[in-house]
Amino acid sequence: MLVLNKIMIEVTFLGTSASLPTKSRNHPSIHLKFRGNSMLFDCGEGTQRQLAIAGISPYKVQNIFISHLHADHVLGLGGLIQSLSLMKRDGELHIFGPSGIRRHVNFYVNWDYFEPSYKVIVHQIKKDGVIFENKDYSVTAFSVEHTCPCYAFVFEEKKEPNLDKKKLKKLGLLNNPLCRQLKEGKSIRFRGKVIKPEDVLVKEKHLRKISIVMDANPSKKIVDYVRGSDLLIMEATFSDVIKEKAHDYGHMTARDAARIAKEAEVKQLILTHFSPRYEDVKILKKEAKQIFRNTEVAEDFMKLSV
Amino acid sequence: MLVLNKIMIEVTFLGTSASLPTKSRNHPSIHLKFRGNSMLFDCGEGTQRQLAIAGISPYKVQNIFISHLHADHVLGLGGLIQSLSLMKRDGELHIFGPSGIRRHVNFYVNWDYFEPSYKVIVHQIKKDGVIFENKDYSVTAFSVEHTCPCYAFVFEEKKEPNLDKKKLKKLGLLNNPLCRQLKEGKSIRFRGKVIKPEDVLVKEKHLRKISIVMDANPSKKIVDYVRGSDLLIMEATFSDVIKEKAHDYGHMTARDAARIAKEAEVKQLILTHFSPRYEDVKILKKEAKQIFRNTEVAEDFMKLSV
Numbered sequence: 001m002l003v004l005n006k007i008m009i010e011v012t013f014l015g016t017s018a019s020l021p022t023k024s025r026n027h028p029s030i031h032l033k034f035r036g037n038s039m040l041f042d043c044g045e046g047t048q049r050q051l052a053i054a055g056i057s058p059y060k061v062q063n064i065f066i067s068h069l070h071a072d073h074v075l076g077l078g079g080l081i082q083s084l085s086l087m088k089r090d091g092e093l094h095i096f097g098p099s100g101i102r103r104h105v106n107f108y109v110n111w112d113y114f115e116p117s118y119k120v121i122v123h124q125i126k127k128d129g130v131i132f133e134n135k136d137y138s139v140t141a142f143s144v145e146h147t148c149p150c151y152a153f154v155f156e157e158k159k160e161p162n163l164d165k166k167k168l169k170k171l172g173l174l175n176n177p178l179c180r181q182l183k184e185g186k187s188i189r190f191r192g193k194v195i196k197p198e199d200v201l202v203k204e205k206h207l208r209k210i211s212i213v214m215d216a217n218p219s220k221k222i223v224d225y226v227r228g229s230d231l232l233i234m235e236a237t238f239s240d241v242i243k244e245k246a247h248d249y250g251h252m253t254a255r256d257a258a259r260i261a262k263e264a265e266v267k268q269l270i271l272t273h274f275s276p277r278y279e280d281v282k283i284l285k286k287e288a289k290q291i292f293r294n295t296e297v298a299e300d301f302m303k304l305s306v
Numbered sequence: 307m308l309v310l311n312k313i314m315i316e317v318t319f320l321g322t323s324a325s326l327p328t329k330s331r332n333h334p335s336i337h338l339k340f341r342g343n344s345m346l347f348d349c350g351e352g353t354q355r356q357l358a359i360a361g362i363s364p365y366k367v368q369n370i371f372i373s374h375l376h377a378d379h380v381l382g383l384g385g386l387i388q389s390l391s392l393m394k395r396d397g398e399l400h401i402f403g404p405s406g407i408r409r410h411v412n413f414y415v416n417w418d419y420f421e422p423s424y425k426v427i428v429h430q431i432k433k434d435g436v437i438f439e440n441k442d443y444s445v446t447a448f449s450v451e452h453t454c455p456c457y458a459f460v461f462e463e464k465k466e467p468n469l470d471k472k473k474l475k476k477l478g479l480l481n482n483p484l485c486r487q488l489k490e491g492k493s494i495r496f497r498g499k500v501i502k503p504e505d506v507l508v509k510e511k512h513l514r515k516i517s518i519v520m521d522a523n524p525s526k527k528i529v530d531y532v533r534g535s536d537l538l539i540m541e542a543t544f545s546d547v548i549k550e551k552a553h554d555y556g557h558m559t560a561r562d563a564a565r566i567a568k569e570a571e572v573k574q575l576i577l578t579h580f581s582p583r584y585e586d587v588k589i590l591k592k593e594a595k596q597i598f599r600n601t602e603v604a605e606d607f608m609k610l611s612v
Contacts, residue, residue: 020354022358045381045385048329049332078381111375237572
C-alpha cells in the first residue's frame with residue numbers, strides 16, 4: 001500500500017481480540033497517525049501499555065473515538081487519562097462516544113486523590129455525521145446495529161487546496177495576496193479579468209479514506225458509508241459456521257465483512273476483533289478471501305501505511 | 307525456599323511497575339495460590355490479561371485484596387469483574403479494600419448493558435485486624451502511611467489441629483467422637499480423667515507467613531506487623547539517592563525496605579513496584595542487599611513457592 005509523494009497515514013493495531021484478552025491479543029484499540037495528528041479508535045483495557053510497547057507516545061494523542069460502551073472497548077480510558085496527567089500533559093484531550101461516555105469519563109476524571117493536569121473534553125455523539133474535522137482530516141460517525149448503541153467511524157483526509165504555480169505565473173498572480181481568496185474558493189477580478197478558483201487550483205487526485213467498523217451486524221448502511229475506502233478495518237468476531245450466533249450477539253462473520261468490502265469496492269479489508277475461541281484466525285482469513293481477495297487479518301502491533 | 311512435605315504457597319507476580327506500565331512491567335498485582343484458595347493482592351489495569359499469560363484461571367479467584375484506590379492498583383477490577391461474568395462464573399467474589407472501594411466496584415457492577423452472573427461482595431476495611439479467614443489461611447490488614455488511605459496485608463497459614471494418634475491409642479480415645487472437642491481446644495473428661503487438648507495435639511512446627519506491603523512510607527509499625535515473615539514482598543519505588551522525594555510521595559526506597567526486612571527478621575525480601583525511571587532495577591537490588599542479604603527483585607510472571 002505504499003503511496004509515493006504522500007505523507008503516510010500510519011495505522012497501528014493495539015488490540016485485536018473480542019471480549020476477553022488472550023496471550024497474544026489485547027482488547028480493541030487502533031492508533032492512527034497522520035501529519036501532526038494522533039488519535040485512537042476505541043480504548044480497551046491495557047491500551048496505555050500497548051502504546052508503550054508499540055513505542056507510540058500517549059502524550060500526543062489528541063482525540064479518542066469510542067464506538068460503544070461495552071467494557072472491552074472503553075476500559076482503557078481511565079488509566080490513560082490518569083497516566084497522561086502523571087506525565088504532565090497539558091492542552092485538551094477530546095473523547096467522542098455514544099451517549100453515556102460522559103458518565104464514564106467523569107468517573108475517571110473526578111476520581112478521589114486525582115487532579116488532571118489538562119482538560120478532558122467529552123463529545124457525546126447524537127446523530128450520524130461529521131463529529132470532528134481540522135485542516136488535515138475529518139471523522140464521520142454513523143450508527144450501526146449492535147446489542148447497545150454503537151457507532152462506526154470514517155476517517156477522511158483533507159487537503160488545503162494547492163494553486164498551480166505555472167498558471168499563476170502566466171496570469172501574473174504569483175505571490176499576489178489575492179491568491180488567498182482563490183484558495184478559499186472565491187473568484188477574483190484581476191487585470192480586468194474574472195479568475196475562478198478552478199482555473200488555477202491543482203486538481204486533487206485522491207483523498208484517502210479509512211473506515212473502522214467495530215461491533216456491528218452487517219448492513220447495507222455500512223456498505224454505503226465505507227464505499228471506496230482505501231482501507232476498511234472491520235470486526236469479524238466469528239466464522240460463518242456460527243453465523244446465527246454471531247448475528248444474535250450483534251456481530252458479523254468474516255464472510256459478512258468480506259461481502260461488505262466487495263460491495264463497497266474498498267481497496268483493502270483488514271479483519272480484527274476476533275473471538276478468543278480462534279487461536280488461529282487463518283480460518284477467518286480464508287473464509288473472507290473466498291469473497292474478497294485483498295483481505296488481511298490484524299495482529300497486535302501490526303503497522304501499516306496508507 | 308523449597309519446604310518438603312508441605313503444600314506449597316505459590317506466589318506469582320503479575321505486575322511489578324509503579325504508576326506507569328513499561329514494556330516489561332505491568333501495573334501491580336500479585337497472585338497467591340494455596341490448597342484450593344486463589345487470591346489477588348491489588349489488581350492494576352490489565353491484570354486479567356496477565357493472568358491469561360501466566361496461565362492462571364481468573365475463574366478460580368475467590369478474594370481480591372486492594373491496598374488503596376490509586377488507579378494503578380485498582381483499575382483492573384472492572385475488566386476482571388465483567389470477564390468473569392462472560393465466563394459464566396457463579397458463587398461469590400469477595401473484594402476487600404479501603405473505604406471507597408464499594409463505589410468503584412459498584413461502578414463496574416452497575417455498568418449499562420451488563421448483568422453479572424455471580425455475586426460480588428465488597429468489604430470496606432475499617433480498622434487494622436483480620437479481614438478474612440477460612441480453615442486454610444487468614445489475612446490481616448494494617449494501615450500504612452501513604453498519600454491516601456492505604457493498607458498492607460499479612461497472609462498467614464492456618465492448619466486444622468492434628469491429634470497424636472499414638473497418644474490417643476494409649477488413652478483408648480482413637481476414633482472416639484470426643485476427639486472433636488479436643489480439636490476445638492476444649493478439655494474433656496474420659497474414664498475419670500481430665501484430658502486437655504495440649505496432652506494430645508501435634509505441635510505445629512511452623513505456619514507460614516507472607517507479608518505484602520505496597521505503597522507506604524517506612525515505619526516501625528510495618529516492622530511489627532511483618533515480623534518473622536517467610537516472605538516479605540515490599541514496594542521499593544525509588545533508590546535511596548532520592549530518598550526525600552520517595553518519602554514526600556508516600557513511598558519507600560530499596561534501602562528502607564531492606565532495613566525493615568532486617569529489623570523484622572524476615573526470611574526473604576522481594577522488592578517490587580519500581581518507578582518506570584529504572585530500566586534496570588539492579589541498582590535497587592544492590593542497594594537493598596547491602597543491608598539485607600536475602601533480597602530479590604520481582605519481575606512480571608516471576609513465580610516462587612513458599
